[in-house]
Amino acid sequence: MELTDADLVARVLVDDDQHAFGELVRRHQSSVRGLLRQLTRTDVALADDLAQQAFLRAYKNIRSFRGEARFSTWLYRIAYNCFREDARRRKELVGIDEERLQTQHDPQAADPGLRHDLMRALNLLPLHERSAILLCCQNGLSHDEAARVLDIPLGTVKTNVLRGREKLKRMLAD
Amino acid sequence: MNQEDWLDRELREAAPYIDDEGFTARVLQQLPAPRRSHDLLRAVILLGMTFLASVLAYVVSGGGRFVNVTLERLAALPVLWILVLALASGLVMAAAGATAAISRSRASLT
Numbered sequence: 001m002e003l004t005d006a007d008l009v010a011r012v013l014v015d016d017d018q019h020a021f022g023e024l025v026r027r028h029q030s031s032v033r034g035l036l037r038q039l040t041r042t043d044v045a046l047a048d049d050l051a052q053q054a055f056l057r058a059y060k061n062i063r064s065f066r067g068e069a070r071f072s073t074w075l076y077r078i079a080y081n082c083f084r085e086d087a088r089r090r091k092e093l094v095g096i097d098e099e100r101l102q103t104q105h106d107p108q109a110a111d112p113g114l115r116h117d118l119m120r121a122l123n124l125l126p127l128h129e130r131s132a133i134l135l136c137c138q139n140g141l142s143h144d145e146a147a148r149v150l151d152i153p154l155g156t157v158k159t160n161v162l163r164g165r166e167k168l169k170r171m172l173a174d
Numbered sequence: 175m176n177q178e179d180w181l182d183r184e185l186r187e188a189a190p191y192i193d194d195e196g197f198t199a200r201v202l203q204q205l206p207a208p209r210r211s212h213d214l215l216r217a218v219i220l221l222g223m224t225f226l227a228s229v230l231a232y233v234v235s236g237g238g239r240f241v242n243v244t245l246e247r248l249a250a251l252p253v254l255w256i257l258v259l260a261l262a263s264g265l266v267m268a269a270a271g272a273t274a275a276i277s278r279s280r281a282s283l284t
Binding site for chain 1: 181182184185186188189191192193194197198200201202204205206208
């Protein structure tokens, strides 16, 4: 029988079982790295560095995981905080200059096979709407869970998802 | 299918599974050393201090004379009293064990 995330967390807590933590990393690496790749606009190297930081931070602070939320939600929150801190350091947390972004080299745009209008449109959204869309629509978090991850009120998440969706639809229709 | 479902499905499909490719191994390499070494050190210190305290108590009490005195007193007690004392000690130890087990299982659930 496969152990649940809660079982693995318990092993890390009680026995400091690093194999159990390794299993947690294996289970969640794809979604965490995927989220960070979208947040960093497909900067794979930066996203993977941030994902490593997030998992290390999760290991060091695993005692603060109370099991009130899903482990993945807790992990997304740490990953998002890592991204935000890095973005602050890089002073990129201000709004997005859409025109500048459209003229930037986009690795997805270079490969027609990977070129998805949707992903390009997603990259054009402001960070607050993009984050909400990524968490709720792509990673299947509830609005409440997304509010915990982003540390913003529930109503703001709902508004950001709604606005983000509208913008995406408009951009795809153009 | 409404447009919102379509959009969510497209977004999910646009995010394929990312192969591990050594990522987990790199994370595990950077983890701090397991706490076991600290636990072992703590146990050694506690046992050492207990041993030293026992030796000190033995020397200070004149070769453990108080043990003989206490045993003599206990032997002089009625059998019923000794049984009550044994039962009380057992209950206290059982309660302490149960408390430790409950707190440990609670810690593993959070």
